[in-house]
Amino acid sequence: MPSGKRPPHAFSLAGEVRDYECDLQGIVNNAVYQNYLEHARHVFLKQSGIVFSDLAKSGTHLVIVRAELDYKAPLRSGDAFEIGLSIRKLSPVRIEFTQDIFLLPSRKLLLASRFECAAMDASGRPVFPRVLDRLFAV
Amino acid sequence: MPSGKRPPHAFSLAGEVRDYECDLQGIVNNAVYQNYLEHARHVFLKQSGIVFSDLAKSGTHLVIVRAELDYKAPLRSGDAFEIGLSIRKLSPVRIEFTQDIFLLPSRKLLLASRFECAAMDASGRPVFPRVLDRLFAV
Amino acid sequence: MPSGKRPPHAFSLAGEVRDYECDLQGIVNNAVYQNYLEHARHVFLKQSGIVFSDLAKSGTHLVIVRAELDYKAPLRSGDAFEIGLSIRKLSPVRIEFTQDIFLLPSRKLLLASRFECAAMDASGRPVFPRVLDRLFAV
Amino acid sequence: MPSGKRPPHAFSLAGEVRDYECDLQGIVNNAVYQNYLEHARHVFLKQSGIVFSDLAKSGTHLVIVRAELDYKAPLRSGDAFEIGLSIRKLSPVRIEFTQDIFLLPSRKLLLASRFECAAMDASGRPVFPRVLDRLFAV
Numbered sequence: 010m011p012s013g014k015r016p017p018h019a020f021s022l023a024g025e026v027r028d029y030e031c032d033l034q035g036i037v038n039n040a041v042y043q044n045y046l047e048h049a050r051h052v053f054l055k056q057s058g059i060v061f062s063d064l065a066k067s068g069t070h071l072v073i074v075r076a077e078l079d080y081k082a083p084l085r086s087g088d089a090f091e092i093g094l095s096i097r098k099l100s101p102v103r104i105e106f107t108q109d110i111f112l113l114p115s116r117k118l119l120l121a122s123r124f125e126c127a128a129m130d131a132s133g134r135p136v137f138p139r140v141l142d143r144l145f146a147v
Numbered sequence: 148m149p150s151g152k153r154p155p156h157a158f159s160l161a162g163e164v165r166d167y168e169c170d171l172q173g174i175v176n177n178a179v180y181q182n183y184l185e186h187a188r189h190v191f192l193k194q195s196g197i198v199f200s201d202l203a204k205s206g207t208h209l210v211i212v213r214a215e216l217d218y219k220a221p222l223r224s225g226d227a228f229e230i231g232l233s234i235r236k237l238s239p240v241r242i243e244f245t246q247d248i249f250l251l252p253s254r255k256l257l258l259a260s261r262f263e264c265a266a267m268d269a270s271g272r273p274v275f276p277r278v279l280d281r282l283f284a285v
Numbered sequence: 286m287p288s289g290k291r292p293p294h295a296f297s298l299a300g301e302v303r304d305y306e307c308d309l310q311g312i313v314n315n316a317v318y319q320n321y322l323e324h325a326r327h328v329f330l331k332q333s334g335i336v337f338s339d340l341a342k343s344g345t346h347l348v349i350v351r352a353e354l355d356y357k358a359p360l361r362s363g364d365a366f367e368i369g370l371s372i373r374k375l376s377p378v379r380i381e382f383t384q385d386i387f388l389l390p391s392r393k394l395l396l397a398s399r400f401e402c403a404a405m406d407a408s409g410r411p412v413f414p415r416v417l418d419r420l421f422a423v
Numbered sequence: 424m425p426s427g428k429r430p431p432h433a434f435s436l437a438g439e440v441r442d443y444e445c446d447l448q449g450i451v452n453n454a455v456y457q458n459y460l461e462h463a464r465h466v467f468l469k470q471s472g473i474v475f476s477d478l479a480k481s482g483t484h485l486v487i488v489r490a491e492l493d494y495k496a497p498l499r500s501g502d503a504f505e506i507g508l509s510i511r512k513l514s515p516v517r518i519e520f521t522q523d524i525f526l527l528p529s530r531k532l533l534l535a536s537r538f539e540c541a542a543m544d545a546s547g548r549p550v551f552p553r554v555l556d557r558l559f560a561v
Contacts, residue, residue, distance in 0.1 A: 027324045028337055029178060031171040033224060034479050035338070038167050039461065039487050043454035048303045055363075061304055062311070062362040065448050072497070073453050078490045086171060086338040165462045166475055172341050173476070177349050178319035185315065186441045193501075199442055200449070200500040203310050210359070211315050216352045224476040225469075305454060307447040309500060314443050362447060
């Protein structure tokens with residue numbers, strides 16, 4: 010993941026830590042960030058008119074093929090945060106999401122991540138239904 | 148839930164606490180017991196030849212309609228436990244699971260629970276496919 | 286749990302289903318409702334000036350000793366909901382939370398629950414620090 | 424992550440999918456693999472005489488600073504799997520875990536991952552207590 014300045018994000022979503030998401034170290038468990046980031050991606054999709062569960066029912070599965078997460082500082086009970094999200098096309102059938110989590114109100118960067126995502130049909134064959142082009146509209 | 152002696156269980160499953168299941172109090176989070184108990188029910192079903200996910204795909208949904216859980220003492224990181232399970236028919240379309248969780252090796256009772264369960268089709272209408280009778284075979 | 290009309294709630298919290306909370310039946314998993322309900326209780330506590338994690342750090346543990354949940358209809362991907370919460374003192378050292386989950390915008394009742402809660406110190410002895418009286422202020 | 428042949432693993436742990444770990448796509452949710460992998464790391468630590476929760480209580484926090492996961496094929500309801508784990512020291516204060524998940528019994532590779540891990544004290548300062556050297560014993 011490139012260090013240095015993070016690009017401005019196309020989309021952002023605010024959230025706050027729920028106590029059940031914290032583990033015995035008293036911090037948000039590593040796996041839970043993937044929950045947050047998935048949720049932010051699905052809200053972004055929905056805002057573009059693409060409902061993830063409908064897409065799955067229609068036979069197109071958006072799947073993560075690679076995830077990279079840099080954990081810089083932990084979220085704790087009571088923390089508020091913002092998830093920034095950017096998207097670009099890596100290939101005709103592959104999408105990249107860049108997602109950062111910032112503490113609020115300081116906007117300190119807590120986590121930087123990127124996800125490579127592919128669309129496939131039920132048999133695992135790559136597809137890229139036209140509806141997904143909406144994600145890249147200016 | 149009646150206190151006093153618990154009946155001997157028809158089925159049991161051993162498990163152990165995973166650290167991510169513990170919350171900031173350092174004990175297994177209340178909700179996680181429902182994960183354990185669901186898993187034990189599904190393993191019990193499978194042992195009777197009923198695969199929960201296949202049943203769902205075939206259009207029969209087994210759903211919990213009522214849950215009662217008495218939390219007596221907590222599970223902690225590193226603990227091993229056993230889940231005992233009994234089943235009986237409450238009505239032609241309703242099943243009761245009685246499930247207890249014991250600490251190992253002491254067999255101290257940590258949680259007592261009962262679940263009322265109904266089978267329904269995709270439209271929510273009560274059904275009771277014959278395959279479910281296997282659960283009550285002697 | 287008494288059927289019929291539910292009392293008006295002292296506190297309410299809105300939320301919405303996240304896709305990772307849905308299971309292979311395409312509905313919110315039974316255990317996840319306990320996450321929602323715990324979160325609503327902790328937000329209610331916080332609004333009364335009681336921070337759950339601070340309370341735990343100070344050596345007072347609020348624990349659920351009994352949970353009853355009536356699942357009436359499922360939440361699904363994309364659903365918005367409201368959690369209503371009421372509280373009363375069952376005994377000098379025991380609290381009862383009554384919590385209902387309503388679908389939005391219809392306010393259809395999806396889940397009715399009650400939780401008995403005790404406060405104890407690190408050794409498991411019942412305590413009831415005065416700060417908890419704030420929860421019952423008019 | 425280098426493709427090609429995966430090194431033989433120093434440690435392995437078997438597991439099986441629990442239905443509540445599957446999401447509305449009918450496959451194990453992406454975040455759940457991090458649960459599996461954390462659990463395998465903690466069992467490995469324990470086998471070397473290091474109890475993660477005790478280490479945390481003693482003031483040494485082992486934290487993930489970077490995670491890379493290549494999702495190659497999904498786990499589904501009913502699947503059994505094996506997690507292979509290798510460890511090496513990246514620097515005096517940084518550990519790398521390489522972890523792969525294989526489907527059983529075919530041993531098809533489903534997920535390849537690496538985690539960079541640092542040890543720090545409560546104030547976030549890097550430490551490397553001697554007890555951690557046990558992890559690298561031949």
